Amino acid sequence: MSETCCVCGAPGLLIPLGHSSACPACSTQSAAEVAAVEHLRKLLRPVVRAWAGGWVEAGLSDETLRALLELEGASWASEDPLGADPDTVN
Numbered sequence: 001m002s003e004t005c006c007v008c009g010a011p012g013l014l015i016p017l018g019h020s021s022a023c024p025a026c027s028t029q030s031a032a033e034v035a036a037v038e039h040l041r042k043l044l045r046p047v048v049r050a051w052a053g054g055w056v057e058a059g060l061s062d063e064t065l066r067a068l069l070e071l072e073g074a075s076w077a078s079e080d081p082l083g084a085d086p087d088t089v090n
C-alpha cells in the first residue's frame with residue numbers, strides 16, 4: 001500500500017508532517033505557514049499586551065479581551081491582507 005500526501009493526496013516521496021506525511025511542495029508550504037504565524041505572533045505580542053493592559057485598567061475583563069481578539073482575528077478572514085487600509089480609504 002503506497003502512501004499519499006496528507007494535504008493534496010499526491011503519491012510519491014513523503015516527508016513527515018505532524019502525525020502524517022506530506023509531499024515536498026506541501027511540506028514546504030506548511031513550513032512557510034508555520035513561520036508566518038510565528039512571525040505574526042512575535043510582531044503582535046507587544047501590541048496586544050499594551051492594548052490589553054490599557055483596557056484591563058479601564059475595567060474590561062480578560063475574558064472580554066479574549067473575545068474581542070477572537071472577533072478581530074476572524075474579521076481579517078474577509079480582508080485582503082495586502083489591500084488598502086479601510087480606515088484610510090475615503
Ligand SMILES: [Zn+2]
Binds near residue numbers: 005023024027
Ligand atoms: Zn502535497
